[in-house]
Amino acid sequence: MTIKRGVSLYSFQEEYFLRKMSLEDILATVAKLGIQGVEIIPDQMIPGYPVITDEFAKRWHGWMDKYGLTPVCIDMFLDWNKFKGRVMSDDERRDSITRDILNANKLGCTVIRVIHDVSPAILEPLAPIAEKNNVKLALEIHAPSYYTSPLEQELMAMFDRVKSPYLCFTLDLGVFCKKLPRVVVQRFVRDGMKQEIADYLETAYNDGTLPHDNELGKRSSNLGDIVLSMGGREQDVMLAYMGTHMIYADSSVLPQYIPYTSHIHGKFYEMLPDYTEYSVPYDEFMPILLKGGYDGYIDSEYEGNRWIQDAFEVDSTEQVRRHHVMLKRLLGEA
């Protein structure tokens, strides 16, 4: 049982978007930072996905060898609304995920981060093909949902019944966001939100009184009303929803869910110069993951870029470097 360190290349999206770094540049940087595991969103950095050409696969494995990296995970999406005038059938959804399974295998990855809105009925029949390709289907628990949310509880029941190690969870550590990231609050104000509304959102989030639901994709009905009643604009309502969906979940219940968890996203918004995260208290839950025997990767997922890119130069490499200095300390590697 060990916790291994990796990084989702999502963390470097700013530099890739602006074509300041190529995929190979990013992989070389990951190696230089002493990080072993690699996770990729194929739709982000593999043009033409879901087609993975043999030529690309060869280059990919060449990079893994050259830089001494281990492919770990791909992050899949299910664009069930892509056909005009209808939604995908269950069979089409399974076909789409099956293609991801084969692609993950082709890239040497052993986990797929499954997007959160995939039902147990879609996933269950995919266990055999996942097993055949040695790819775990790890549905993401992402704020504001948690293990205890309705869909996740349905999945737990299915996992208990099927008992396949290939059906499991990815945990996004953004569920343990103790303080609203200040990069978010500062952006609210730069985008024209009245200071008192931004202050209210920050204070109410931090003291746990901000209204929100515990299911991803559903919206608290009265958060918007509160923002409007304080003189906010429609775009402030949108900002409030986009910026405050994090939760500070109860990490003490983690031990019972660790056996169902095969992958972790090390979400962070702002790594400080002292190698702590401004809003996510890694010191609180890392000992629980260690003691509870979590066996898998924690892949850094830097998400501060989108909140600062309007006004500041994003330095993803430095943010990821600091994150791994912290992880090493908490894992006793330092």
Next chain:
Amino acid sequence: MYDKYLIVGEVFKNVEQGGQVTGFQLGLRLPYYRGVVLSLVGEMVIKVDGEQVPVGDMSVTVGGKTLPVSQLENEPVAKWEFGEVGILTVKKPGGLKPGEHKVEFSQHMLISYVPTGFWGHDEKTLHLAA
């Protein structure tokens, strides 16, 4: 997200066909963190000097393929890649006058896991060379 990078001014120019100026072009990126098939590219609103461009006058070139903007919803395979600068061509006989133009761009993204999708917005003053 990526709002301030959405309008790419470097390719802002009038276009000619058969010796006639038929319209103008500018570069656009999508406000999202992955590449998507074109049917997920929702409503596209472009205003130049305050005047909205009719949807029927716009076409977009991505991945070497050109489609009328009104047809994007029918394309569930071809993609607009992450960070890719698409070329928007606007039909406008005579084109735009040289000099400064205010360009506003709003883009709706139809992303399945976001209940109502979301919008990105950018506006820039661009200079059209004589």
